[in-house]
Amino acid sequence: MLKPAGYRLLIEVEEVKETTTGGIILAQQTIDADAAAQTTGRVLAIGEFAFKEYPARWCNVGDTVTFAKYLGVVQVDPGSGKKYRVCNDIDILCIVKPEPVANA
Amino acid sequence: MLKPAGYRLLIEVEEVKETTTGGIILAQQTIDADAAAQTTGRVLAIGEFAFKEYPARWCNVGDTVTFAKYLGVVQVDPGSGKKYRVCNDIDILCIVKPEPVANA
Amino acid sequence: MLKPAGYRLLIEVEEVKETTTGGIILAQQTIDADAAAQTTGRVLAIGEFAFKEYPARWCNVGDTVTFAKYLGVVQVDPGSGKKYRVCNDIDILCIVKPEPVANA
Amino acid sequence: MLKPAGYRLLIEVEEVKETTTGGIILAQQTIDADAAAQTTGRVLAIGEFAFKEYPARWCNVGDTVTFAKYLGVVQVDPGSGKKYRVCNDIDILCIVKPEPVANA
Amino acid sequence: MLKPAGYRLLIEVEEVKETTTGGIILAQQTIDADAAAQTTGRVLAIGEFAFKEYPARWCNVGDTVTFAKYLGVVQVDPGSGKKYRVCNDIDILCIVKPEPVANA
Amino acid sequence: MLKPAGYRLLIEVEEVKETTTGGIILAQQTIDADAAAQTTGRVLAIGEFAFKEYPARWCNVGDTVTFAKYLGVVQVDPGSGKKYRVCNDIDILCIVKPEPVANA
Amino acid sequence: MLKPAGYRLLIEVEEVKETTTGGIILAQQTIDADAAAQTTGRVLAIGEFAFKEYPARWCNVGDTVTFAKYLGVVQVDPGSGKKYRVCNDIDILCIVKPEPVANA
Numbered sequence: 001m002l003k004p005a006g007y008r009l010l011i012e013v014e015e016v017k018e019t020t021t022g023g024i025i026l027a028q029q030t031i032d033a034d035a036a037a038q039t040t041g042r043v044l045a046i047g048e049f050a051f052k053e054y055p056a057r058w059c060n061v062g063d064t065v066t067f068a069k070y071l072g073v074v075q076v077d078p079g080s081g082k083k084y085r086v087c088n089d090i091d092i093l094c095i096v097k098p099e100p101v102a103n104a
Numbered sequence: 105m106l107k108p109a110g111y112r113l114l115i116e117v118e119e120v121k122e123t124t125t126g127g128i129i130l131a132q133q134t135i136d137a138d139a140a141a142q143t144t145g146r147v148l149a150i151g152e153f154a155f156k157e158y159p160a161r162w163c164n165v166g167d168t169v170t171f172a173k174y175l176g177v178v179q180v181d182p183g184s185g186k187k188y189r190v191c192n193d194i195d196i197l198c199i200v201k202p203e204p205v206a207n208a
Numbered sequence: 209m210l211k212p213a214g215y216r217l218l219i220e221v222e223e224v225k226e227t228t229t230g231g232i233i234l235a236q237q238t239i240d241a242d243a244a245a246q247t248t249g250r251v252l253a254i255g256e257f258a259f260k261e262y263p264a265r266w267c268n269v270g271d272t273v274t275f276a277k278y279l280g281v282v283q284v285d286p287g288s289g290k291k292y293r294v295c296n297d298i299d300i301l302c303i304v305k306p307e308p309v310a311n312a
Numbered sequence: 313m314l315k316p317a318g319y320r321l322l323i324e325v326e327e328v329k330e331t332t333t334g335g336i337i338l339a340q341q342t343i344d345a346d347a348a349a350q351t352t353g354r355v356l357a358i359g360e361f362a363f364k365e366y367p368a369r370w371c372n373v374g375d376t377v378t379f380a381k382y383l384g385v386v387q388v389d390p391g392s393g394k395k396y397r398v399c400n401d402i403d404i405l406c407i408v409k410p411e412p413v414a415n416a
Numbered sequence: 417m418l419k420p421a422g423y424r425l426l427i428e429v430e431e432v433k434e435t436t437t438g439g440i441i442l443a444q445q446t447i448d449a450d451a452a453a454q455t456t457g458r459v460l461a462i463g464e465f466a467f468k469e470y471p472a473r474w475c476n477v478g479d480t481v482t483f484a485k486y487l488g489v490v491q492v493d494p495g496s497g498k499k500y501r502v503c504n505d506i507d508i509l510c511i512v513k514p515e516p517v518a519n520a
Numbered sequence: 521m522l523k524p525a526g527y528r529l530l531i532e533v534e535e536v537k538e539t540t541t542g543g544i545i546l547a548q549q550t551i552d553a554d555a556a557a558q559t560t561g562r563v564l565a566i567g568e569f570a571f572k573e574y575p576a577r578w579c580n581v582g583d584t585v586t587f588a589k590y591l592g593v594v595q596v597d598p599g600s601g602k603k604y605r606v607c608n609d610i611d612i613l614c615i616v617k618p619e620p621v622a623n624a
Numbered sequence: 625m626l627k628p629a630g631y632r633l634l635i636e637v638e639e640v641k642e643t644t645t646g647g648i649i650l651a652q653q654t655i656d657a658d659a660a661a662q663t664t665g666r667v668l669a670i671g672e673f674a675f676k677e678y679p680a681r682w683c684n685v686g687d688t689v690t691f692a693k694y695l696g697v698v699q700v701d702p703g704s705g706k707k708y709r710v711c712n713d714i715d716i717l718c719i720v721k722p723e724p725v726a727n728a
Contacts, residue, residue: 002482002510005474010510040182049470054153058109066106066179066190075482078456078512086482086509093190094106094114096182144286158257162213170210170283170294197294198210198218200286248390262361266317274314274387274398301398302314302322304390352598366569370525378522378595378606405606406522406530408598418690418718421682426718465678491690494664494720502690502717560702574673578629586626586699586710613710614626614634616702 002077002084004047009092011041011065011072011085032083037069040096041085050089058089064096106181106188108151113196115145115169115176115189136187141173144200145189154193162193168200210285210292212255217300219249219273219280219293240291245277248304249293258297266297272304314389314396316359321404323353323377323384323397344395349381352408353397362401370401376408418493418500420463425508427457427481427488427501448499453485456512457501466505474505480512522597522604524567529612531561531585531592531605552603557589560616561605570609578609584616626701626708628671633716635665635689635696635709656707661693664720665709674713682713688720 004010016034019025026034043063051057059065072087108114120138123129130138147167155161163169176191212218224242227233234242251271259265267273280295316322328346331337338346355375363369371377384399420426432450435441442450459479467473475481488503524530536554539545546554563583571577579585592607628634640658643649650658667687675681683689696711 001513001515003513004510005481005508006470006506008509039177039179047474048472049474054110056152058151058153064182065109068177073455073484073509075455075510078480079514090110092109093112093177094108094179097105097107098183099105143281143283158214160256162255162257168286169213172281194214196213197216197281198212198283201209201211202287203209247385247387262318264360266359266361272390273317276385298318300317301320301385302316302387305313305315306391307313351593351595366526368568370567370569376598377525380593402526404525405528405593406524406595409521409523410599411521417721417723419721420718421689421716422678422714424717463682464680465682489663489692489717491663491718494688495722559697559699574630576672578671578673584702585629588697610630612629613632613697614628614699617625617627618703619625 001079002045002075002086004045004050004086006047007050007052007089008047008086009043009050009059009089010045010075011067011087012044013038013041013085032074035083036074039069039071040064040066044084047089058092059095065092066094066096067091068093105183106149106179106190108149108154108190110151111154111156111193112151112190113147113154113163113193114149114179115171115191116148117142117145117189136178139187140178143173143175144168144170148188151193162196163199169196170198170200171195172197209287210253210283210294212253212258212294214255215258215260215297216255216294217251217258217267217297218253218283219275219295220252221246221249221293240282243291244282247277247279248272248274252292255297266300267303273300274302274304275299276301313391314357314387314398316357316362316398318359319362319364319401320359320398321355321362321371321401322357322387323379323399324356325350325353325397344386347395348386351381351383352376352378356396359401370404371407377404378406378408379403380405417495418461418491418502420461420466420502422463423466423468423505424463424502425459425466425475425505426461427483427503428460429454429457429501448490451499452490455485455487456480456482460500463505474508475511481508482510482512483507484509521599522565522595522606524565524570524606526567527570527572527609528567528606529563529570529579529609530565531587531607532564533558533561533605552594555603556594559589559591560584560586564604567609578612579615585612586614586616587611588613625703626669626699626710628669628674628710630671631674631676631713632671632710633667633674633683633713634669635691635711636668637662637665637709656698659707660698663693663695664688664690668708671713682716683719689716690718690720691715692717 002010013035016031018031043059043061043065046061071091072085075084075086106114117139120135122135147163147165147169175195176189179188179190210218221243224239226239251267251269251273279299280293283292283294314322328343330343355371355373355377358373383403384397387396387398418426429451432447434447459475459477459481462477487507488501491500491502522530533555536551538551563579563581563585566581591611592605595604595606626634637659640655642655667683667685667689695715696709699708699710
């Protein structure tokens with residue numbers, strides 16, 4: 001497994017389609033580009049020193065979060081071969097919550 | 105819903121026209137570009153650590169605010185599919201008030 | 209009205225000519241460019257946290273001030289439709305005073 | 313008159329020639345470029361918060377000072393129509409003194 | 417041997433293939449580019465002042481770590497002629513652990 | 521004379537040849553470029569606030585010092601018409617000493 | 625001799641070949657480029673204020689150190705005409721030690 005170091009976060013983005021709706025198999029390069037363009041993912045792990053400049057974390061492990069396109073670095077887990085996104089703590093833009101936005 | 109993290113703000117810009125006055129349906133790309141060029145929106149939510157360097161917030165939830173063109177990042181609420189603008193706290197330029205400008 | 213947020217200033221620049229001296233009506237784009245190139249304006253409002261790093265304000269509401277060409281962001285007051293310049297507090301270069309320069 | 317704001321200085325550069333030695337009248341653009349290229353001027357006024365990070369001012373009102381080419385912003389005094397150079401306090405390079413350089 | 421100075425880390429990346437699967441010998445330039453593109457390596461040594469801004473090290477000697485492509489500087493050990501990657505302490509993105517990612 | 525302001529140093533570079541060894545008179549532009557490319561000079565004066573972040577000066581008036589090519593700004597002394605180099609205090613690279621380098 | 629000022633180091637890189645193995649004399653420009661590309665050298669002198677932000681020096685006079693290609697500035701000792709590399713203290717990447725790398 002990948003354990004994010006320092007103030008990094010390990011993010012799992014949703015798997016991208018590997019075939020078109022018509023069934024054409026997409027090139028690995030296209031799949032990778034689609035994965036890098038995703039802006040929503042789940043926080044798998046938070047580095048030990050993340051958010052240390054703030055009294056509380058911005059997000060927790062298990063949260064679905066949003067971030068900018070092409071954020072961070074794609075890292076391959078040498079164990080599973082699966083790809084993850086590694087970013088800095090303060091790159092997180094929003095947490096996706098099940099309840100609707102309150103208009104306070 | 106999207107909950108802005110850290111020092112981010114969640115802004116709802118006005119819906120842009122999806123047809124021309126003559127009734128021609130605009131391409132999604134044009135609609136997105138028009139939305140990104142808008143400079144006025146309503147503050148839907150304020151991150152927990154926003155404006156923490158200041159004794160008071162610059163704006164409140166519900167305020168109509170102005171900002172620079174193409175500011176911030178467009179984020180899609182996975183629940184509703186609606187698009188919002190996410191920006192940093194200090195990117196807010198003005199609050200739109202109903203009363204006229206005082207010439208003190 | 210527009211209330212400048214944080215350390216912003218709201219500046220009203222002089223109206224630019226909308227016709228040439230020969231009477232030709234200028235394109236809106238030309239008028240906007242002329243307005244953005246102006247370097248003198250009147251301070252209409254000062255954000256709550258402007259000049260907070262200094263023991264005193266650099267300028268006051270009502271002052272005529274000078275600044276660099278194309279400074280800041282043009283903002284439209286949704287109420288009146290009038291355009292203003294919004295800039296940061298420390299972008300102000302000079303205050304225009306009625307009396308002559310003293311050679312102390 | 314122009315009163316420099318904050319940490320700005322108001323500098324008067326020497327008038328540049330408006331005709332060539334052969335008597336040809338130079339274009340306003342050429343005169344402005346020549347003025348902007350000048351590197352010596354007289355300090356007319358010093359902003360209230362200039363040099364505040366130092367125990368003493370680097371220069372005083374009335375000093376002839378030197379600076380880099382094209383430094384700062386040209387500002388027109390709306391009263392006299394005369395052009396001045398406005399720069400930051402720490403842009404001053406040297407003070408011109410009447411006595412020769414001491415080799416201490 | 418190379419002892420990383422200050423806040424540097426000495427990283428040993430895996431040896432890259434010097435022949436293609438078909439047996440063609442790769443140019444040294446290709447081998448070097450492949451080595452520089454690797455994103456996983458083993459920490460061989462940690463500089464004396466690395467991670468000093470944090471209460472604990474982000475990684476330890478012997479850890480397998482991940483980092484961005486083309487990170488740092490390639491250095492040749494004059495003793496062995498072997499090439500190592502030298503990077504800054506906070507360039508480490510993840511530590512590769514044998515156990516699976518916990519979904520806390 | 522020129523008195524360096526704040527943290528500036530006034531440096532006198534050696535005069536450059538104004539004729540080639542074959543006696544051809546060099547263009548003023550070539551002479552100026554040669555002067556700007558010089559990397560050794562004598563410290564003529566040190567600004568009042570130079571080296572204030574250090575317990576001692578890096579160099580003294582009268583020292584021969586070295587610096588990077590094209591460092592700083594060329595300034596003309598209005599009194600003598602002579603050209604000097606003005607640079608920042610921490611731009612000094614080495615002091616030239618008469619004794620040989622010690623191999624401690 | 626050259627005495628490094630402030631936080632600079634004086635580095636002596638190994639002499640580069642001035643002829644090819646076939647005996648062709650290399651152009652001075654080629655020799656200089658080869659010298660600037662070297663990444664190993666011996667520390668000849670350390671400026672008085674080097675490594676002052678750290679409780680101990682990163683390297684000592686006499687150490688063989690490594691650094692990035694084309695690091696720093698080449699300086700000629702006016703006494704001997706010999707060329708040295710001058711760099712900043714924290715540019716040092718590794719110290720070359722005679723013993724092998726420990727796998728702690």
